[in-house]
Amino acid sequence: MKEINFEHKMGAHCESGTVTALLNHKGLEISEPMVFGISGNIFFGYMESSNFSFPTFIVRNKPGSIRKNFGKYTGVKFHTKSFKSKEKGEAYLNNLINNDIPTAAQVDFYYMDYLPEWQRVHINVHFVTLIGKNETDYLVSDSYFPKKAKIDINRMTKARFVNGFMAPKGFLFYPEYIPGNIDLNKAIIKGIKKSAYNMIKIPIPFLGIKGMRKFARKVVDWPKITRDIDHLSHEIMKITLLLEDQGTGGAGYRYLFATFLQEASEKLNDGSFKDMSKRMMEIGDNWRNISYFAAKIGKNRDLGPERLKELSNMINDRADEEQIFFTDLYKLVK
Amino acid sequence: MKEKDVYVEFKPHQLVLYVEKDDDSYGPVQTGSFMAKNYLDDYFEKFEKWEKSLREQLKKGEISPVYYYMILQSFGEGDLASRVGVSKRKLKQHFKMEYFEKLKLSQIKKYADAFDIPVASLFQLMMSKHDEKEKISIKQMETQNPYFVISKVEMA
Numbered sequence: 001m002k003e004i005n006f007e008h009k010m011g012a013h014c015e016s017g018t019v020t021a022l023l024n025h026k027g028l029e030i031s032e033p034m035v036f037g038i039s040g041n042i043f044f045g046y047m048e049s050s051n052f053s054f055p056t057f058i059v060r061n062k063p064g065s066i067r068k069n070f071g072k073y074t075g076v077k078f079h080t081k082s083f084k085s086k087e088k089g090e091a092y093l094n095n096l097i098n099n100d101i102p103t104a105a106q107v108d109f110y111y112m113d114y115l116p117e118w119q120r121v122h123i124n125v126h127f128v129t130l131i132g133k134n135e136t137d138y139l140v141s142d143s144y145f146p147k148k149a150k151i152d153i154n155r156m157t158k159a160r161f162v163n164g165f166m167a168p169k170g171f172l173f174y175p176e177y178i179p180g181n182i183d184l185n186k187a188i189i190k191g192i193k194k195s196a197y198n199m200i201k202i203p204i205p206f207l208g209i210k211g212m213r214k215f216a217r218k219v220v221d222w223p224k225i226t227r228d229i230d231h232l233s234h235e236i237m238k239i240t241l242l243l244e245d246q247g248t249g250g251a252g253y254r255y256l257f258a259t260f261l262q263e264a265s266e267k268l269n270d271g272s273f274k275d276m277s278k279r280m281m282e283i284g285d286n287w288r289n290i291s292y293f294a295a296k297i298g299k300n301r302d303l304g305p306e307r308l309k310e311l312s313n314m315i316n317d318r319a320d321e322e323q324i325f326f327t328d329l330y331k332l333v334k
Numbered sequence: 335m336k337e338k339d340v341y342v343e344f345k346p347h348q349l350v351l352y353v354e355k356d357d358d359s360y361g362p363v364q365t366g367s368f369m370a371k372n373y374l375d376d377y378f379e380k381f382e383k384w385e386k387s388l389r390e391q392l393k394k395g396e397i398s399p400v401y402y403y404m405i406l407q408s409f410g411e412g413d414l415a416s417r418v419g420v421s422k423r424k425l426k427q428h429f430k431m432e433y434f435e436k437l438k439l440s441q442i443k444k445y446a447d448a449f450d451i452p453v454a455s456l457f458q459l460m461m462s463k464h465d466e467k468e469k470i471s472i473k474q475m476e477t478q479n480p481y482f483v484i485s486k487v488e489m490a
Contacts, residue, residue, distance in 0.1 A: 010348070010349075010350045010364055011350060012349075012350045012351070012352060012362065017350075032362070033352065033360075049410065049412060050410055050411045050412030050413075050422060051410040051412040051413045051416075052410040052413075053405075053408045053409060053410045110407075110450065111450065116346050116347055116370075118347075118370065118374060118377060118378075119347060119370075121408055122407060122408070122409055122413070143350075144349065145348075146348050146364070158447075158450075162417060162448070163416055163417040163418075163419065163448075164413045164414070164416045164417035164448075165410070165412060165413040165416060167416075230380045230383060230384070231384075233376075233380065234377075234380055237369075237373060237376075237377075240369055241369055244367075244368065244369060245347075245349065245367050245368075245369045245370070247349075249350060249351055249352040249362070250335060250340075250351040250352060250353075251335070255335060255351065255352035255353065255360070256352050258352070258360055259352045259360040259361065259362075262359070262360050277360065281335070281354055281360065284335065285335055288335060295369065295372070295373055298373075298376075299373055299376050
């Protein structure tokens with residue numbers, strides 16, 4: 001097996017974990033929360049689309065935006081490439097591995113069969129790093145798996161070239177240039193500004209704080225659009241999965257963002273960001289309470305109108321808190 | 335969240351959470367999944383109920399295998415339609431046997447690819463008696479012929 005000398009680390013999230021590991025490999029010492037925060041990725045959105053099996057919510061910005069925004073704010077250049085042809089896409093990746101370049105690939109998460117089956121869903125925006133290969137398998141560094149894993153070459157190629165919503169089209173990337181004099185302080189401020197803008201000012205009715213309020217309004221009507229009580233229970237418990245288990249670092253990225261603010265406070269030598277990080281940690285704990293509550297009522301099938309109203313009120317309370325929090329944060333960086 | 339409150343013993347599903355440490359610093363810890371540890375039984379129970387209900391409908395010809403797999407794999411209709419290159423209207427037609435049975439084999443193959451199963455699995459479900467579930471495994475081996483699969487029944 002050809003194997004690139006690459007340090008595998010688990011990460012909270014697949015894209016921030018992948019970007020961080022690749023930057024570390026290329027010589028830039030930076031943490032995952034810092035990559036996540038600088039790229040302005042804390043977010044909220046309530047989505048109703050036929051591309052999802054049920055209305056859902058997102059707690060981070062668009063897939064791909066961690067790499068893009070981090071590059072934009074720090075001057076790091078990423079080499080990126082998509083493909084129309086599977087054969088060319090596979091050959092290109094193999095060539096990079098042969099040249100000792102660890103490379104991130106966008107894949108359908110469902111095909112990552114080293115992970116347990118209950119964890120895998122069809123979603124075309126998972127990111128892994130390819131770090132080796134032999135005749136039959138690739139060696140993969142996946143932020144969601146404790147160690148390096150093998151995956152069949154044909155399976156990986158399928159995962160890179162499935163069609164559908166946000167089809168990966170064989171997308172690959174790796175950092176090719178890291179400036180010697182990155183102004184991290186400036187990048188931190190830009191990232192915070194973007195996050196705060198997205199949460200309180202973005203003029204789209206289902207995004208940011210407005211998205212949270214929409215979620216709170218809509219969740220009480222979920223019984224009308226579910227097949228039966230088990231389906232409703234499944235969708236309510238998915239709230240917990242989306243907040244805690246699907247690569248968020250806990251509490252829908254709120255703990256990751258609090259950690260970023262704490263690091264930012266040290267870098268900027270400004271105690272006000274430390275206060276904000278404590279507030280964000282508490283907000284995270286309140287989101288975590290939603291996770292516990294949703295899991296409990298879902299499992300007990302305790303899903304009557306009063307319980308759902310209670311859940312809706314908890315979400316609205318988070319919207320109130322985050323409205324104040326991000327308004328205060330915006331004032332600090334304006 | 336305090337570090338001491340976070341640890342969950344569940345090796346098969348590990349993840350990274352960010353926590354507040356004893357010295358007030360925040361940082362990552364690796365732990366088992368709280369959801370998987372506490373709620374996986376409930377998830378499987380619901381899944382088995384859905385599978386059974388869909389299988390009954392499939393047996394009666396009330397739904398097609400396309401609908402069966404779409405629900406079990408939690409596909410959005412728009413996403414699935416895009417993966418197989420049909421309109422959402424056509425996809426909905428393919429939920430019914432009267433339309434499914436008129437599909438070309440090449441179209442059926444596209445559905446099989448989207449569901450990551452052999453074409454043969456759109457026409458049969460292989461099951462074992464409940465008490466033998468742990469003893470028997472059925473491996474479907476792909477061949478160079480994309481429409482032909484060899485199923486091997488193996489005793490554990």
